[in-house]
Amino acid sequence: MDWTWFHKFGSPPHVYRLAGRLTPWFAWPAAITILIGLYGGLVLAPPDYQQGDGFRIIYVHAPSAWLSVMIYTTMASAAFVGLVWRMKVAHAVAASCAGIGAWFTAVSLVTGMLWGKPMWGTYWVWDPRLTAQLILLFLFFGYMALRAAIDDPSRADRASALLAVVGIVNVPIIRFSVDWWNSIHQAPSVMKLGRPTMPVDMLVPLLLMLLGFTLYFVAVLTIRLRAEVLRRERQASWLREVLD
Amino acid sequence: MSVVFTILQRDLLLAWRRTAQVLQPLAFFIVVTLLFPLGYTPELAQLRQIAPGVLWVAALLASMLALESLFRDDAADGTLEQFVLSGQPLAALLFGKTVAHWLLTGLPLAVVAPLIGVALGVPSAAMPGIICALCLGTVSLSLIGAIGAGLTLGVRRGGVLASLLTLPLAVPVLVFGARATELSIAGGSPAGALYLLAALMVLGLTLAPLAAAAAVRIGVE
Numbered sequence: 001m002d003w004t005w006f007h008k009f010g011s012p013p014h015v016y017r018l019a020g021r022l023t024p025w026f027a028w029p030a031a032i033t034i035l036i037g038l039y040g041g042l043v044l045a046p047p048d049y050q051q052g053d054g055f056r057i058i059y060v061h062a063p064s065a066w067l068s069v070m071i072y073t074t075m076a077s078a079a080f081v082g083l084v085w086r087m088k089v090a091h092a093v094a095a096s097c098a099g100i101g102a103w104f105t106a107v108s109l110v111t112g113m114l115w116g117k118p119m120w121g122t123y124w125v126w127d128p129r130l131t132a133q134l135i136l137l138f139l140f141f142g143y144m145a146l147r148a149a150i151d152d153p154s155r156a157d158r159a160s161a162l163l164a165v166v167g168i169v170n171v172p173i174i175r176f177s178v179d180w181w182n183s184i185h186q187a188p189s190v191m192k193l194g195r196p197t198m199p200v201d202m203l204v205p206l207l208l209m210l211l212g213f214t215l216y217f218v219a220v221l222t223i224r225l226r227a228e229v230l231r232r233e234r235q236a237s238w239l240r241e242v243l244d
Numbered sequence: 245m246s247v248v249f250t251i252l253q254r255d256l257l258l259a260w261r262r263t264a265q266v267l268q269p270l271a272f273f274i275v276v277t278l279l280f281p282l283g284y285t286p287e288l289a290q291l292r293q294i295a296p297g298v299l300w301v302a303a304l305l306a307s308m309l310a311l312e313s314l315f316r317d318d319a320a321d322g323t324l325e326q327f328v329l330s331g332q333p334l335a336a337l338l339f340g341k342t343v344a345h346w347l348l349t350g351l352p353l354a355v356v357a358p359l360i361g362v363a364l365g366v367p368s369a370a371m372p373g374i375i376c377a378l379c380l381g382t383v384s385l386s387l388i389g390a391i392g393a394g395l396t397l398g399v400r401r402g403g404v405l406a407s408l409l410t411l412p413l414a415v416p417v418l419v420f421g422a423r424a425t426e427l428s429i430a431g432g433s434p435a436g437a438l439y440l441l442a443a444l445m446v447l448g449l450t451l452a453p454l455a456a457a458a459a460v461r462i463g464v465e
Binding site: 028083135141142143146149150155158159162163165166167169170173174176178179180181197 | 394399400416419420446462463
């Protein structure tokens, strides 16, 4: 099998150009799907029989929560590739993921709290999912703090990559332990969201939003990746040719 | 295996010659737990309710505090570099160090736990469960901590950072440990939570030394 396409990813100029070319291919579909999804979710979908219009925050909440976990997985996979094959570009991908992931985790927490206020009567419940999300946020923070604390870029790359890999092994255990913790401490009646199976006109916009958010993530990732490559390769001669 | 014992012996001997430093985390654990009656209430019935949380958060903080000393001296005088260059499996060497660290900072917490328990109004029937839980849990904490300490080698003021990295990873230990303690105090059987703690410990024993070795390799370069 020909592996040239894979080895090309090790070359910063190639990745820089590729990321630049890919950005519009993700950004535009993201914008369109999110707009359609928002219209479908906020206008077309019927109000929930229990929660009324309050449930509509799910169209931002669920996609961010999904992305936060997916971005951590992406980050850890990229970090793993960087550790094993010593690919600098993979480390750049992981570094670019961290900030986006932390933001989406924060968004999912804030929207979760806003949703909790009318539904549960309080902004914060020690709900297992909210708690796990909070811990995920601290995992992102730890990753970013470690990266910022080490001056030597190559060491910072590998140390933070190792942390991401250790973290991804732990994420399922943390989720399990937190589920177990709260399911014993607290009756789940508060958390019943009255959502047996979602009707199609609610579900389709949600799926569109999931898709749109994911596309948006990839678009932002390509932009941040370019910036990261620029920052790392600021001494390289190929940059002069590209930028001139 | 003999490598592990050699390192273990060396670290215990070194610790024996600097007893005061070794006792710091233990003293910290005792002082922190005894602050709760002062800050919360002297009512034993109420203290008993928060005892699991107090014991485990204090144990967690004490083991974070102890982390700093795990690799610091060996990194400063170049011993860690010699470990990496020695041709012996680094994971085994670090495992020996971690075991010594646990014997010096984790096990004493479990030993004094009954004393603290009495001060927090814990019935004496609950003590075996609490001691078991702390023994199992602190092993995991030392193992996870070794990864954090390895990652922050050479970082200025690495202690706080190491805690920031390690604490989220220690959540399962805290959850199961506190649960086992709570069940023991309530008079139930803590077996389920203890099994889960033991499972975490086994997982840690298997994987953590490898991760710590990788971290130290990155750190000493």
